[in-house]
Amino acid sequence: MSEMVGKKLSPRRAVVDIAACVACGTCEDVCPRGAVTIYQGQYAKVQEERCVGCGKCAQECPASLIKVEVRA
DSSP states (O other): OGGGOOOOOOOOEEETTTOOOOOOHHHHOOTTTTOEEETTTTTEOTTTTTTTOHHHHHOOOOOOOOEEEEOO
16 A cells, blocks of 8 residues: 555546456466456456556456446
């Protein structure tokens, strides 16, 4: 959390449908910010403080399980 001090989050973020994700790793490979990781080999997890909502992960997800949303 210390790296977030003084930094503003992007207005958009990627959200993964973790119930359906098969952890193929495509999103992790294409994320230019390193914001997506495969959590315990089970599903993709987005690190909110790194995600800028660019949508590359959503575009490349072979199962279309990632959406880019406006942060609430």
